[in-house]
Amino acid sequence: MAQITIQDVAQMAGVSPATVSRALHSPHLVSKATRENIERIIRENNYIYNAAAADLSRRKSSVIGVFIPTTGGTVFASTVGAIEEYAYERGFPVMVSNTRYDPEIEAVLLHKCLERRMAGVILTGYCQANEELILSMAEKGLHCLVAWEILPETVPLSYVGIDNYQAAFEATDYLLELGHRRVGLIVGPRSGILRARRRYDGYAAALEARGIPCDPALVIERHPTMLNGKEAMSRLLRLPKPPTAVFAASDFMAIGAMAAVRERGLRVPEDISLMGFDDIEFTNYTSPPLTTVRVPSWDIGHLAVSLLMDMIESGDGVPRRLCLDTQLMLRKSCSQA
Amino acid sequence: MAQITIQDVAQMAGVSPATVSRALHSPHLVSKATRENIERIIRENNYIYNAAAADLSRRKSSVIGVFIPTTGGTVFASTVGAIEEYAYERGFPVMVSNTRYDPEIEAVLLHKCLERRMAGVILTGYCQANEELILSMAEKGLHCLVAWEILPETVPLSYVGIDNYQAAFEATDYLLELGHRRVGLIVGPRSGILRARRRYDGYAAALEARGIPCDPALVIERHPTMLNGKEAMSRLLRLPKPPTAVFAASDFMAIGAMAAVRERGLRVPEDISLMGFDDIEFTNYTSPPLTTVRVPSWDIGHLAVSLLMDMIESGDGVPRRLCLDTQLMLRKSCSQA
DNA sequence: GCATTGAATGAAACCGATTTCATCCAGCCC
DNA sequence: GGGCTGGATGAAATCGGTTTCATTCAATGC
Numbered sequence: 137m138a139q140i141t142i143q144d145v146a147q148m149a150g151v152s153p154a155t156v157s158r159a160l161h162s163p164h165l166v167s168k169a170t171r172e173n174i175e176r177i178i179r180e181n182n183y184i185y186n187a188a189a190a191d192l193s194r195r196k197s198s199v200i201g202v203f204i205p206t207t208g209g210t211v212f213a214s215t216v217g218a219i220e221e222y223a224y225e226r227g228f229p230v231m232v233s234n235t236r237y238d239p240e241i242e243a244v245l246l247h248k249c250l251e252r253r254m255a256g257v258i259l260t261g262y263c264q265a266n267e268e269l270i271l272s273m274a275e276k277g278l279h280c281l282v283a284w285e286i287l288p289e290t291v292p293l294s295y296v297g298i299d300n301y302q303a304a305f306e307a308t309d310y311l312l313e314l315g316h317r318r319v320g321l322i323v324g325p326r327s328g329i330l331r332a333r334r335r336y337d338g339y340a341a342a343l344e345a346r347g348i349p350c351d352p353a354l355v356i357e358r359h360p361t362m363l364n365g366k367e368a369m370s371r372l373l374r375l376p377k378p379p380t381a382v383f384a385a386s387d388f389m390a391i392g393a394m395a396a397v398r399e400r401g402l403r404v405p406e407d408i409s410l411m412g413f414d415d416i417e418f419t420n421y422t423s424p425p426l427t428t429v430r431v432p433s434w435d436i437g438h439l440a441v442s443l444l445m446d447m448i449e450s451g452d453g454v455p456r457r458l459c460l461d462t463q464l465m466l467r468k469s470c471s472q473a
Numbered sequence: 474m475a476q477i478t479i480q481d482v483a484q485m486a487g488v489s490p491a492t493v494s495r496a497l498h499s500p501h502l503v504s505k506a507t508r509e510n511i512e513r514i515i516r517e518n519n520y521i522y523n524a525a526a527a528d529l530s531r532r533k534s535s536v537i538g539v540f541i542p543t544t545g546g547t548v549f550a551s552t553v554g555a556i557e558e559y560a561y562e563r564g565f566p567v568m569v570s571n572t573r574y575d576p577e578i579e580a581v582l583l584h585k586c587l588e589r590r591m592a593g594v595i596l597t598g599y600c601q602a603n604e605e606l607i608l609s610m611a612e613k614g615l616h617c618l619v620a621w622e623i624l625p626e627t628v629p630l631s632y633v634g635i636d637n638y639q640a641a642f643e644a645t646d647y648l649l650e651l652g653h654r655r656v657g658l659i660v661g662p663r664s665g666i667l668r669a670r671r672r673y674d675g676y677a678a679a680l681e682a683r684g685i686p687c688d689p690a691l692v693i694e695r696h697p698t699m700l701n702g703k704e705a706m707s708r709l710l711r712l713p714k715p716p717t718a719v720f721a722a723s724d725f726m727a728i729g730a731m732a733a734v735r736e737r738g739l740r741v742p743e744d745i746s747l748m749g750f751d752d753i754e755f756t757n758y759t760s761p762p763l764t765t766v767r768v769p770s771w772d773i774g775h776l777a778v779s780l781l782m783d784m785i786e787s788g789d790g791v792p793r794r795l796c797l798d799t800q801l802m803l804r805k806s807c808s809q810a
Numbered sequence: 811g812c813a814t815t816g817a818a819t820g821a822a823a824c825c826g827a828t829t830t831c832a833t834c835c836a837g838c839c840c
Numbered sequence: 841g842g843g844c845t846g847g848a849t850g851a852a853a854t855c856g857g858t859t860t861c862a863t864t865c866a867a868t869g870c
Binding site for chain 1: 825826827828829
Binding site for chain 2: 184185186187188189191192197199206207210213214216217220221224229230231232233234236241247248250251252253276362366391392394395398417418420421422423
């Protein structure tokens with residue numbers, strides 16, 4: 137019943153624990169015969185490696201942490217999927233934590249990462265409230281990488297993201313190009329979510345570039361859920377002068393918005409044009425299919441892992457920065473004004 | 474730069490490491506003055522607890538593992554969300570792993586749980602191929618609990634699940650009740666996914682109960698994705714004698730199926746009735762809203778955590794079993810034959 | 811006043827790996 | 841044959857906590 141330890145294995149194989157450890161992690165340092173003998177003994181005796189002991193001894197765990205703001209089938213699912221897949225391939229276990237959009241929870245969880253001496257952390261849904269904390273993590277030897285966001289040069293943090301500002305600008309401009317003049321925006325809370333602020337700014341800038349004043353009544357800020365999208369759209373439709381196009385800066389909200397339009401007996405895009413953001417899979421299956429901004433969310437996860445590995449292996453504190461392209465996916469939810 | 478250890482804290486506080494450890498985990502064993510002094514020193518010196526050392530010393534980690542078959546915005550998202558939330562409240566970190574419906578990956582990951590001496594594991598998407606392995610885990614002291622599934626009495630494993638057979642029976646029967654006689658089924662691969670098999674069996678039993686022969690041409694097995702649902706439905710519609718109702722035993726597939734119907738220029742439910750399974754949030758927002766089987770997936774996660782905690786604390790090997798109710802959510806995707 | 815009790819603490823033995831440094835030895839060169 | 845080289849291995853310190861058992865000491869009971 138008692139677990140076999142590396143000492144026991146060593147004894148049975150007539151070698152020292154050091155040799156067993158080497159056979160496990162640096163096989164090339166051990167002669168073929170010895171190695172095979174050790175492997176056989178491990179198999180036959182059901183030896184189970186103790187990760188905690190290893191982590192303690194190495195003063196470092198190989199676990200990488202992933203922070204997401206919410207679990208419920210989010211737009212980050214595919215990013216997380218990619219992270220898991222690539223980390224698994226490289227032998228790094230991942231530990232996903234849910235911050236629930238709460239900076240305090242995020243702070244607690246970051247501390248846990250420190251306690252586990254994790255190899256690194258990938259932060260999606262970067263929350264500016266903890267910027268200082270995150271920077272100090274990096275100093276304490278925890279490699280941090282921000283995903284889905286790009287950061288100013290002045291912030292010495294690594295990231296793999298998209299230009300939310302630019303993407304929102306283009307999306308809005310597309311609606312304007314179609315002739316819409318009253319364009320609504322449904323977006324996440326600007327104060328808490330950097331992503332949301334950047335998208336808002338892009339929207340506002342696009343309007344301004346065409347000399348259209350930004351009407352605050354047309355902007356609604358809510359956490360990105362379908363229900364919130366629906367409620368927001370209902371409100372916009374009840375306006376004395378409702379918008380002719382709405383940019384929902386999250387597909388989840390766009391889906392809710394679409395339902396709101398339907399419920400009111402109106403049609404997309406005939407009565408109102410609708411633009412989403414993120415390009416989650418579901419947008420291909422809505423009726424009509426949703427025009428949206430494609431975010432390479434799988435690639436973000438994939439590259440986040442490689443950059444993070446790179447940081448871990450090199451050990452230099454140099455921030456890696458990568459900005460990926462977004463793309464307007466023209467489907468059927470937008471039409472000429 | 475070097476990390477402060479518990480020894481250092483002890484020295485600064487003029488006490489032994491044992492006392493510091495107690496102040497941290499069993500405050501009632503330490504006098505108020507000592508405790509507060511220790512807490513102050515910890516704060517001022519930025520002491521960071523070393524989880525690996527603790528795990529090693531305790532021969533046990535507090536991490537609980539969660540296995541899901543796929544990350545991409547799945548039906549398990551809400552279960553996982555609940556697990557995270559409740560585990561967080563109780564101070565148990567969770568580590569989510571993605572088995573990708575692959576028994577071999579699952580086996581590897583289970584072994585990792587052993588290596589980490591995890592407190593317990595919750596398995597959604599139970600894969601029968603590893604049943605023996607899982608049972609042996611339990612013997613090795615790793616508490617396992619199966620979620621989303623119920624198991625025969627003969628299998629000494631804990632679970633919190635639903636009766637997939639019964640639920641599928643009821644769903645199918647509802648369609649039959651509406652007068653449909655050619656009812657198609659789109660379901661996961663029966664050979665790999667227990668859930669899929671049970672749902673298939675429920676479907677077949679419902680037909681049989683009414684003396685309707687089960688036409689193999691009407692049954693399509695695919696992994697539950699929207700795309701697969703769409704392709705499956707296209708195939709059913711191209712049949713010489715297509716079904717008048719289809720039971721997609723996963724909402725994701727139902728959503729894909731709905732798109733296929735639309736693409737063919739037909740309508741739900743006028744031309745074909747459609748029933749889903751799981752009741753993911755999207756189903757409220759499809760057009761028409763999808764009639765489906767509600768699974769209490771948040772509750773499953775919540776209860777899974779409490780039962781697992783119970784198992785961990787009691788230490789007895791007694792399996793906990795819990796079967797929750799499902800419910801037919803009648804929306805607008807089914808009509809009289 | 812003495813034995814008893816219990817709260818607060820400390821000493822020290824672990825937990826099970828990793829890794830540095832040293833050792834041994836065979837083969838090779840000159 | 842002596843000095844080198846480099847591959848294979850071992851000894852032992854170390855990582856940073858936890859926990860058992862013993863000890864101290866003040867308060868309590870009779």
